[in-house]
Amino acid sequence: MSLIVFPAIDLKGGQVVRLAEGDMDRATVYGDDPAAQAEAFQHAGAEWLHMVDLDGAFAGASVNGAAVAGVLQRFGGKIQLGGGIRTRESIERWLDLGVARVVIGTAALKDPELVKAAARDNPGRIVVGVDARDGMVATEGWADVSDVSVIDLARRFEDAGVAALLFTDVGRDGLLKGCNVEATVALARAVSIPVIASGGVADIADIHALRPHVADGIEGVITGRALYDGRLDLKWAIEVAKG
Template structure:
């Protein structure tokens, strides 16, 4: 299982939100570059980045900054937030980003997912963000009538191989991941599942490893010090 430390960019800074609420944005590092450097020094090989402004505004906002942070980090990087058309997909993939995450587009423009997967294959990841099991979009501000399992199956049929699943109610809470929903998702589709939201301590990492998820995104736990990134990476390498 891969550990993916996270950097969420809001107004040019590395921040964390509580349950996706933009009003709770709290700066967690002196700069995104410093955060990425610390991840690399801890032994990370992959990193998860999100353009929060982009997610909210439905367009690329911090893309240049994200691409530069990724380039200087020397880590494999996946990026989400504001990617709503093929031009945005191409922007990132032509600038050294390894994978792009289509979130709102999976709900509102599934044809973009189909076209992107046809063109770029495994470099396309779908982000499914849910509250009470129902998918949300546009920076978690828009409700939908789609259950997260149903959307995952649609994405699997479209050829998507990797899904990032976030339980919004757990995100930024350090209350532990939603193991029940993640377990159901792992059993329902053949896609690689990356768990996001709620990871706080090493026990959470062990629990996720038991579910056979592909990866775990860790943000607030690293910044707050409840999770030692190096220890988590070393532990999962032995699993």
Template sequence: MIIFPAIDLKEGQCVRLLEGRMDSATVYSRDPGGTARNWQEQGASFIHVVDLDGAFAGKPRNREAIRQILEAVEVPVQVGGGIRDLETMEELFSMGVNRVILGSAAILKPELVAEAGRRYGAKVLVGIDARDGRVAIQGWGETVSKTALQLAREVKELGVQRIVFTDIRRDGRLSGPNLGATGELARDSGLKVIASGGVSSLEDIRAVKALEKDGVEGAIVGKALYTGAVKLPEALALARGGV
């Protein structure tokens, strides 16, 4: 199982939000590149980056911070937030981004998801963010009628192989991930799933790892790393099969 340290960018700074609310941002670092380097030095094999401003604006707003991260590390980096066209994807790939994550576009522009899948294959993921089971888009500001499972099945038909699933109610609360919904989504969709939102302890990571048999292949960890509730080397050892 892969542990993805999360770097959420707001105005060039590394922050964490509570349930996706921009007015709840806590700044943890003003050095995105240094933060990424720190996670790499502690053993991270993949970095997860979200352009929060981009998610709300509908186009990337933190290119310079993303560039700093890419220059600071050698491990692969996946980026989401405000990616709504092929030109933006091409720009990010040319900068050195390994994978891009489409969010609102999966609802607003399914034809883009299909074309991106044809062009870039496994380099394109879809982020499915759910509030009480329903999909949230536009920086989590709008909830639509479609369920997470309905959207997962639709993007699979479009050629997507892997999704990032976030339960918004758990995000930033250190209350534990929604294991039931995550496992069910993986089993019922047949997609590879990266769990996101709420990881607060090594016990949570152990619980997510138990879902590997269902198709859950990783966990994104944010606030718990920044507060010290979870130590990255310990999380990585557990994810590799330790106890």
């Protein structure tokens, strides 16, 4: 089995951006054509794309829908989408439009039955976003930190049929500090659900570090800023991830 590399496109005001530690005031703009960026990733070999509607995550509803629709038209692979997806209607709407998987974060903590029902009706297409600050779950676009531990939240979905857990170490996201491999692997070993690593990927060393843990349940890794800053070559990362 190989590790999936998910290049990330984060949307703010229709533009491709990266945030530092999830702070909307610390956004770096990398382009104003998300669909063109998606095509570039596809040419480098990407079979999956991870997209986040950042405005949607804070608003609690889709804001950058037009940009997502544009990417859906031009990217030939599969798209995993998160950001403000908190109702059954929004889940079904995106799946019907052709998104392969939707990521549900805040609602997973506040309305777990919504997630379980959606996963039951859409097997393999619901991902639970587990965002952590010092081991505790962060919600509302990471603005709030709960008193629920990451592993406790993950275990609530153990038999729900979710496709994967997307684990983000908020304190590293967008900072190129290196992925928190230890915490990601600990989560993967604690549950039977596949885990996607996210937050802090700095260079090819992170791909090398995660690759041996596919057997522990690490399904993939999301990388954004390292690609945009030229620190990580996507084609090379995909080759290393395939082993």
